[in-house]
Amino acid sequence: MSLQLEQEGLYEQFERIIATEDKLQIRDFLNDQKISDVADLINEYPDFEAQIVANMAIHRASSVFKILDLSAQKRIIRELPSFKTAELLNELPADDRTDFLEELPKEVLRDLIKLIDPDERKVTLSLLGYPEDSVGRLMTPDYVxxxxxxxxxxxxxxxxxxxxxxxxxxxxxxxxxxxxxxxxxxxxxxxxxxxxxxxxxxxxxxxxxxxxxxxxxxxxxxxxxxxxxxxxxxxxxxxxxxxxxxxDDMLWVANEEYSEDIQKIGGTEALDEPYLEISFFRLIKKRVGWLIVLFLSEMLTATAMAYFADEIQKAVVLSIFVPLIMSSGGNSGSQASTLIIQAMAMGEIHLQDWWRVMRREIFSGLWLGGILGVIGFLRICIWHFLMHHGVIQDLYGEQWMLIGFTVGLSLVGVVLWGTLSGSMLPMILKKLGADPAVSSAPFVATLVDVTGLIIYFSVAYMFLRGILL
Amino acid sequence: MSLQLEQEGLYEQFERIIATEDKLQIRDFLNDQKISDVADLINEYPDFEAQIVANMAIHRASSVFKILDLSAQKRIIRELPSFKTAELLNELPADDRTDFLEELPKEVLRDLIKLIDPDERKVTLSLLGYPEDSVGRLMTPDYVxxxxxxxxxxxxxxxxxxxxxxxxxxxxxxxxxxxxxxxxxxxxxxxxxxxxxxxxxxxxxxxxxxxxxxxxxxxxxxxxxxxxxxxxxxxxxxxxxxxxxxxDDMLWVANEEYSEDIQKIGGTEALDEPYLEISFFRLIKKRVGWLIVLFLSEMLTATAMAYFADEIQKAVVLSIFVPLIMSSGGNSGSQASTLIIQAMAMGEIHLQDWWRVMRREIFSGLWLGGILGVIGFLRICIWHFLMHHGVIQDLYGEQWMLIGFTVGLSLVGVVLWGTLSGSMLPMILKKLGADPAVSSAPFVATLVDVTGLIIYFSVAYMFLRGILL
Known part of the structure; x- marks a missing residue:
């Protein structure tokens, strides 16, 4: 609350001072504020962003500039007169300058590089020569x-x-x-x-x-x-x-890693730009790719269901539990995969631990599946009781207990399969040299959905053959 | 490769020197190694862990101790003679000491606190008085x-x-x-x-x-x-x-945040312990809670399906697409929710942006749903063509085009609903004071599954009433 008040004070002061158009006063005011407060002002008053940067002492302007969003940085560079841009770029630490320049289109980059002092230009160009995400890009040559x-x-x-x-x-x-x-x-x-x-x-x-x-x-x-x-x-x-x-650069690295992994786990390509700043069609492009891949794979569920169409025709009651079975496999699978992705990212699990992980997940799957199976079985018993007394429409008929067994046993199988594939997939991806975070929750869920259906209908066939089927 | 070789050299050297049982030589060897290498040795040779710590210069021992896993720390404290424990605890920086002590059971804590110097004890007890995850716990009183x-x-x-x-x-x-x-x-x-x-x-x-x-x-x-x-x-x-x-403490904070968020997104409580170290039943306990909640909610899908049992009986073909429709909603929902969770964690989105986010997601949902809808419709056309020519069994019959429209339009609705609820849920949770990361992929998927079914069967009813239904 007090922070909010302070902030409002800051904004009011700024509005009053910017309205005077007195450059000296504006400069004095800006030079008195904390770097992070100036960054706040820029985010709050985008119309004045170039003016704010231009009116600060140049070393403070560079400190502000380097913590701004890329899009704000780009706008400011566009608006600043080129002598100011040159001053600003030369003042930026080499690593932050490289970081900014590498995000620009080639033509713009060429123009800006010209503005940098010859010595600094050499440094910047050499930093740009290291692969993205390499330590070389973070280096600063300013040391004693x-x-x-x-x-x-x-x-x-x-x-x-x-x-x-x-x-x-x-x-x-x-x-x-x-x-x-x-x-x-x-x-x-x-x-x-x-x-x-x-x-x-x-x-x-x-x-x-x-x-x-x-x-x-x-x-x-x-x-x-x-x-x-x-x-x-x-x-x-x-x-x-x-x-x-x-x-201090490591804090930024950690944040970037965090964002990329979470986006991948959610089944999006890494956006590399803030959500509200990325253009709408780039956002769609980053999202639709995985959705289509998953959708095409999920079509296998339609094929599987079509294969069991006769069974469903004979016992519609079976179709009632399809969503429940599928989602249980998917949920246990996402759980297992995120646990393993996180543990691998933290260095708690290595590839050679695969057998220990697999053993843990087999027992986990049996336990978790067992618990859900019992709950599922009980649910069917309770519903049967309600149906039997006419509270709700009777769907299970005479065979309610066999249906209960089918659902319960399928849950054990599907959850076991979910935890197993969810835990092994990230390790297999890593072994193949891919990023384990790609084995996103949706990806695992899709894999588990198709096999889950097959497990369910196979168990049903086992219990109900000659009775309902 | 060269790092691996170096490491093997280190292990061999260590094995040779530890076998001599010459305390002076062991001490000299250990004092010459990097802190991180000594930590590696402890992880590699758990049998010698207490011996390694006991044989190092005490200020180096404390540097090693503070980067070990909690479980290794506990074992070492148990094995060390109590004068060594006292030395070690007194040498640890106050913040790391507090960090270690707060994880211990109350009885053990009481015993260990007694070993600390009176001055240091005062500091430690005052640090323990701040809430977990507060800055107070990270403070060190050692400044100039x-x-x-x-x-x-x-x-x-x-x-x-x-x-x-x-x-x-x-x-x-x-x-x-x-x-x-x-x-x-x-x-x-x-x-x-x-x-x-x-x-x-x-x-x-x-x-x-x-x-x-x-x-x-x-x-x-x-x-x-x-x-x-x-x-x-x-x-x-x-x-x-x-x-x-x-x-440097911030790097640990960032890692912890990363782990917690990813585990929550995957639908587990935060483990707070490395995956391979947590006891099996604690692991099950952390996982089963959410699974049961999700399972009970997913039972609503069975209720919804039972409600549409008559329609399924009349047109089994409808049930074939249930998994496909459901998973598309779930996938687009997890995508949207992780995007928003990540953007909020990075401070890119604030609660007051809800309308901008919602508008973006409505358009995203329509686009993404539209694209999947067209693919779904085409799939049915192609299958119809194959069926028509006797390649596969004819399931769609005369009404293939209406079924195609049903599936296509349902996909638009379900995906739109998925992105909308996936994006709004984290913001609503934050507004209510909860952690947005709880709106995990499985949680969103479950929410979307039930409504997805209702959307699908409603669209089907609209198109096929009086024809198939």
Whole structure:
């Protein structure tokens, strides 16, 4: 509530000040606000977005710019005069600049690259050369390095000389003077704590953890999680330091991974754009592909049902439970598949654990199916009782108990099959080199639906042959 | 590949050295390895886990301990002699200690709390007083604070005096000497860059961003993401600094959020434990609840089907398409619900956007349903053609075109209803204060199944009344 009030205060202040059209006052006001508040203002007042960015100190404008949505970024760049765009692009950290540029159409990219200083252009173009989702794209070349023979005092003067342009001085990198190879890294805390005339070589522990530029960003996120570092060096195959990756980028990586996986589990291609910003037909395109694939596969259910049409004709009562049986298989299947997808993403399950998983899921399937089977059987008993006393229309007839057994036993089979295929599918996909999250809930449900029907009618045939069928 | 080789080398080395039973050699070996490698060793050789922890330098042991799984942590604490446990618990950062203790049964907790130093005990007990998932639980009291009138030189000597025990010196906090209130924070970089006799008050920008101890951890994660900080101060209602939260904890928060949401979307309660470690019956318990709820709701489909039993008896062909219609509604519903859950979790959609979302989903539903409807209609035409020429058994008869219209139009209705309810349900749940992720794919599918059947049979009745029905 108090946050809301504060925010409303912010908006009112902004409206009052923007109305004055006094550039100096606007600039002062904007420079006094938190970065995230300015971003809020831009989202709230899209008409003024370019004006807001243009009227801020350039280093603050770049901090705001890099946390905006891609679509807002694009609009702002279009509206800004090109000298402002140049200033802004040059001020952006190299990794954020690359991130923004890679989303643009080729023609626009070419124009913008021209606006960047020659030195920065070289950096940007080299970052653009690494595969998407690789650590290389997150690197920043702004770090402080020293040599092992430097003293602590010399390190401080190096920092004072270079740190202005550097993203982080929390970690200092030590380079071999002859070969240029990365020797070690050291936290600024350890430098501060040491005597000024101490040599850096005496402070090193030789336990450097480095990433490769072609490593997957998700891998980097795991390394950060397990090693308690705020920045990690990135090297090439010859152990030459190419740049560093900072931990704050990992929060964005984690969010992107989260979004992609959830969208895939729901049976959509990853949108890569915010829901409300993606154009309508791109949204449809991302969604319709999987829906058609699933629809075509589900047509097999119609084929299966047609195959059992005679049985249904003889005992319409069987068709009544088709949706119930199908959905139970689908539900238990989605449950199992999401559990396994999540556990694999967290590194809790590896491919070699397949047998342990399968054993667990066989027993789980039997238990879960058993419980649902008993409930299903009881439901039919209760309905029979109600029918028998004329409360509702009698559909089951004399054979109510056999129908109960059919439904109960089918549920065990279908749920077992659901948990089994739901749990094994993500592992098989991973084994084949695909993303396990693709084995989405709808995908598993479809797989289980067809086989579920076959299980159900086979059990029915077993119990009711010569009686109803 | 090379990583694998390295790892095998590590395991072999370890096996050779542990076999010597030479404590000094084991200790030297372990102290030379990376923290994450030692964690790997513990996971690979559970028999030696307590021995590994006991034989390391205590500050390294605590770094390893805090990244282990809860179950490994519990086993190690059980096996360690109690003086070692005391050492280890005292060495753990307060936030990680709290994190571990809160997972233990009350009796064990009481015993362990006794082992902690009185000062540390006070901190731990106060952290345990904050709600789970609150920022308070992540706080560490180990930070460096100074007063505004201190000079840069005085700050450095404060750091040298206190930084040993502090988690981070990357950010220094400025406290009001009289009231104890938080005034501002400053990055160590700005301190290093300043002249030694400069006063801190001259370096401050007054743009402090603080969290509240009762804030949600997810909220903290958003604040970190948007403000590019490595640590944030946590204050109480009187603006007194209680502790700080560091960005590395946010990676764990993001992972936990990811796991919980995906498990909920799949229709399981959040497991809170790794899949392979949770006991079998706890796993069943977490899964069976939702399955039963869904199963009972799905029984409504049997009721609906029974209601249409006469129609099915007259035209068995109608029952053939029941699974296809139902699953199409379910699939489009899960798609819509996961899209919206993800967009809300990322802050891309807010409750007040409901009308924009609804409008998008109405049009999406009509398009997607239209496309599937046309495919369904064509399928029936093709089958009719095949039947007509005796390739397969004729099920549709004279009325094949009306059946085609029925299926096609039902698909439009069912898919529209699926996307609509799938997209609105998460928003309604959020409005009611529940977690939107609960509107799992299975939950939406169940809701859509029953209504889907009613839509289908109503359309059929419209087209086929007096003809087949």
């Amino acid at each position: 390095y020293v040599y092992a023979h430097n003293t602590v005092e010399e390190v401080f003067s190096t920092i004072r000389k270079f740190a202005k342009s550097s993203e982080t001085v929390d970690v200092i990198y030590i380079i071999d003077e002859a070969t240029g190879e990365l020797v070690d890294d050291i936290r600024i805390r350890d430098v501060i704590l040491a005597a000024p005339d101490k040599r850096i070589s005496d402070l090193l522990d030789g336990r450097v953890i480095a990433l490769h530029a072609t490593d997957d960003q998700e891998h980097a996120s795991q390394v950060f999680k397990m090693n308690n570092r705020v920045a990690l060096p990135v090297t090439d195959n010859n152990n030459i330091l190419l740049g560093i990756v900072t931990i | 604070y100074v007063y505004a009138h201190n000079t840069v030189e005085e700050v450095f000597s404060t750091i040298r005096k206190f930084a040993k025990s502090s988690e981070t010196v990357d950010v220094i906090y400025i406290i009001d000497e009289a009231t104890g209130e938080l005034v501002d924070d400053i990055r160590i970089r700005d301190v290093i860059l300043a002249a030694p006799d400069k006063r801190i008050s001259d370096l401050l920008d007054g743009r402090v961003i603080a969290l509240h101890a009762t804030d949600d951890q997810e909220h903290a994660s958003q604040v970190f993401k948007m403000n590019n900080r490595v640590a944030l101060p946590v204050t109480d209602n009187n603006n007194i600094l209680l502790g700080i939260v560091t960005i």
